[in-house]
Amino acid sequence: MKQQQFLNLATAEEAEERFWEAVQPQPLGEELVMLEDAHGRILACDIVARHNVPYFDRSNFDGFALRAEDTFGAQETAPILLTLNPEILACGVVPQEDVAPGTATTISTGGVLPRGADGVVMIENTFPFKNAEPAENMIQVLKPIVPNAGVSLAGSDIGAGEVVLRIGELLGYRETGTLAALGEANVSVWRRPKVAVISTGDELIAPGEQMEMGKVYDSNSTVIAHAVEELGCEAVRFGIVPDDEAQLETVLRKALALDFVLLSGGTSKGEGDLNYRVFEKFRNPGVLVHGVSLKPGKPLCLAVLDGIPAAILPGFPTSSTFTFSKFIAPVLRKLAGLTPERSAHVQANVPLRLNSDKGRTEFNLVHLVRNEDGFSAYSTGKGSGSITGFARADGFMEIPRTTEMLEAGEDTTIHLLGESTRPSDLMIIGSHCVGLDFLLGEMQKRGVSCKFLAVGSMGGILAAQRGECDLAGTHLLDEASNQYNSHLLTAELALIKGYRRSQGLLFRKDDSRFALVKQNFQETIRQLMEDQNVRMINRNLGSGTRVLLDRLLAGQRPSGFFQEAKSHNSVAAAITHKRADWGIAIRSVAEDSGLDFFPMQDEEYDFIIPNKRLKRQEVRQFINLLQEANIQTQLNKLGLSTDAPV
Template sequence: MDFFTLLSVEEAQARLLAAVRRRMPAERVATAAATGRVTAVPVLAAEDLPPFDRSSVDGYAVRSADTFGASEALPSYLTVTAEIAMGAAPTVPLNPGEAQKIATGGALPEGADAVIMVEHTEQSAPDEIAALRPVSPGENVMHRGEDCRAGEELLPAGRLLRAQEVALLSHAGILEVDVVRRPRVAIISTGDELVPADQVPAPGQIRESNGQALQALVRRDGGEPTFLGLARDDETQILALLQQGMAYDVILISGGSSVGTRDLTSELIGRLGSPGVLVHGVKLKPGKPTILAVADGVPVIGLPGHPVSAQVSYNLFVTPLLRQMQGLSPEPEFRPTVRARLTKNVASATGRTDVVRVRLFRRDGELWAEPVHGKSGLITTLVKADGLVVIPSAREGLLAGDTVEVEVLE
C-alpha cells in the first residue's frame, strides 16, 4: 500500500477510525462532578419520578367532577377545608364539594384528581371559593411516574452529560454514575526553533504554543492531556518521547513540517508498533502534512507545526477519534453553525478540501462572513476568526455574495 499518496479528508478519517478499536473503560464518579463525561452503561431509575402526584400550578386541589359546567356566570362553589404545606404529605382527604389550597409542587390529597389555577377562582367567602371554569381529570397535575417509572432507563449508554442530565440524576437520587474514563493524551512538540513559553527567544527562536493549544482542545473534547515536552529535530529525542507516549491512550506530536524532518517523524512513528503509518499527507489546506498512525492499538497523530494547520487538522481528525473512543458518534448530530454571505471571492483547488477562517459581522440586517487571510503560522488569524468555512474538494472556490455555512468556533 502506498501511504505517501495524498488521501482526501474523508478517506483519511475513515482509515484512522476503522483502525482504532480502543474504547475507554468505565469508572465511577460523583454525579456532581460528572458534567462533560459520557455514560458507560444505561442508567436506570430506582424509583418513580415524581414519587407522588403533585401540582404544576398554584391553585386548589379539587375533584374535577365538582367543576363540570362551571363558568363566570354560573360558578361552582367549593368549601376550602385545608392548605397543603410544601414538603409535607397531605393529612386531610378531599371529599366531594371541597377544595384544598395547594402551591406548585405540592402533593395532591387523597380524592383529588385535578388542580384549578388560582386565577380561575374567586374568594366567595372566608372558607369558600368560586370555580369560574371547569378542569378536566389530570389537569395541572404531574402524576407519579410521569417522568420515569422505577426500573426504566433514565439515560442510555453513550450520553454526554450536560447540566440537565446531571439535574435528572440528582432528582432521581443517583449520587454516583458510571462514566467512560477520559482518554489520556500525550502531547509532544518538536522543532529546533522552539523554546518554552516562559523563556525569552534568542534570534531565530520562537516560543512554543502548539502544546498549550492542543491541551486546551483535548480538554474540550473530554480528554486528559499531558504535555511530555519539547524535542529538537533529533531522532533520539523524538523517539524517546514517542516511546514514553505509548503508555497513554493517544499520542499527538506536532512539528517537523519540512520534508526531511517530516519523513523522520513518520519513520519514527513507524517503529512504535503495527500497523504503523496509515496516512501520510492529506488533500487539505491548511494541514496537508498530517500523519495518521496506529501503533499496537495506540493512535499516533502527527500534526503540522504551524499553529493554524495544527488546529485545523486536530479538529478534523483528533476530535472524531476522541469522541469514538468515548463511545460517542465520531461526528456530532449537529454543530453550531450560521449561514452568512461571503464578502469576497475565495479560491480553492479541485480535489482538495480547503478550510477558510472567517470573521462574522452584520450589515444592513444581513450576516456576512469576511475571509481572514494569513499564513498558517500566524496565530492571530485564528484569534480574529469567528468561524470556519469548509470548501469541499469538488468545488473550485466560492464567489463573493455566496451564502455559506459557517461553523462557529467555540
C-alpha cells in the first residue's frame, strides 16, 4: 500500500496555538440544578455562606453546660458540687435560662449552649450528689475543664460571609455535602459540553466479543469517554465505525451537532486511513494541523469543522492518551468551566542514559524510585502501542526536541500522573482574613491550588520558622516600637507587606449599654468591664487580636474573659446570638453581621516568607498579585487599605 509522508510537521507549541486561536474556548453558559443533581457538575459561581456553621454554639456531647472556672480544682477525690438548673436542653431546644455561677444545665449532644456557660463537662465525668434533696438537683464534677471544652462555637466550621466553594470547582460528594450543610437547595453550574467519541477501524472489536487474529479490542473509546467525563463533560459514544468513507461521513455529520468531536485511529498518512480525508470535506475553517513533531503522537490531527472543534487522536493507546492530555483536555476544561489543571511535578535523576529523536518533543513514561537524595526515574521502556504503560507509570518526562540524549545521573523534571499525588501549590499558615480569602481565590483562578491553615499569627510564624509553609499571614504588634510584624524577622525570614485593616469594638446596635462608647470610649469600657452582667468574647492566645485585647484589658479579667474565639466570625456570632455582648474584630465582619463598630486601631496584615521559598514560582505569583492595581481595588472594596501606612 502506498504511504504518504508527513511533510509539514507543526511543533507542539504551534499546534496548541493554532487550535486555541481557532476554538477560543469559553464556558457554554450557566444552568440551575437541584442539589441532588449537582454531583459531578462544575460550579458557575462562588458559594458564600449565608450563615455560620454551626449556626449557634453547641454541645459536642451529652453532659452539663457550666462555667469552666467553676470546675477548676475538681478531682475524683475532691469533687466540686454544682446546682442543677431545672431546664433540660435537648437538640432543637432554645435556652431560656442563664447559667449562673455555681450552677449547671443538662444538655444533649448538639444542644444550644446557654448564656453564661462557656463549656460542657461530659456526663461520664460527673456523679449525682446523693445527699441532695432531691438527689437530681445537684451534681458532683469529678474533672475540671477549660473554657470552650466540649463546645463547637458558632462559625467555627464555616463563618457567615466566608467563600466556601469557588467557581470552577468540580462538585464531589464532599462539596455537595457542604452545600447541603449550608442549606443550598439549588446550585448554579456550567452547562456540560457534549463530546462525541468515535472509534474507527476495521480491526476494532468491542470488549466482550471473541478475539480473532488481526483484531484489537477498542480500549480508546473507554479511556477517552471516561477522561472526558472526569473533566465535567458529557461523553456521547458513537461506537465503532468501520473504514468506510460514506459511513464515516454520515456519523461525523451527526456528531457535529454536539460541542466537540473526538475520533481515534486513522490519522497516519496511509491510503487505508479515511478520517483525515473525511475531515478535509469540511471548512470553517477546517483542518488546522495534521502531524506534530511529537513522540508519541506524531499523527495527531486538529480541526474546527463547521465551527465545531474536532480532533483525530492516534490509534495507539499511549499516543492517544498523551495527545488527549496535552492538546484536548485543556480546551475541554475551559469549555466545561473548570479551573486550569495544576502541573504537579518532582525532580529526579535519570540512572540510565536515554536516547531521543532530535527534532521531536518526546514524552517518556517513567517509574519513580525513592533514593537518599529524592527520586530516580526509570523509563518504562514501552512504546506508543502499550496499553498498560500509562496506567502503571508514576509520571513522565518531557525531552525537548533539541535534545538527543539524557546522560545517566542527569536531573530532569517528572510530571506526575493522577490527582492523588499532587500537593497544594501554595501552603499558607497563620491568621485568617477576608482579604486573604479573596487573594487565594484569585490564585486558584490562575491555576495555583492553595491550602490555608488558620492557627493565628504566632502559629504561622512558628510554621514559617520550621519551613512548613510558603507564607505566614500575620498582624502582630511590637509594643516596644509600636510597629507591626517587622520585629518577627530573622535571617531566615522575609517580610512582604500586605494591607491594612481596621480593628475595633463590636456590639449590638440595640444595646443601650454602649450608647456612650463613641463619645467616651475609655470610661464606657471601664464601666462595662466592671459589670458582671456584661460579657466579653476573648480571642485565642497567639492571635494578633488577642494582643490588642490584652492591651485594652490591662490585666483585668471581665466576665467572659475565659471564653476564647478562634476567628473574627466567631466573635461576631457570639455577640449576634447574645452569648456575649462585646468583642474585638475587623470592620468588615461587623458590617456583614449587622453589628455596630467602634474603630480602635488600624493594623497591618502582612506575610512572612521563609527565604528558601522566595524564589518559588507560586510565591512570586502571589507577591506579584499583591501589586496588581485591580487586585488592590478589590481589596479596598472589602474595607482593606492598600495605601502605604502614614
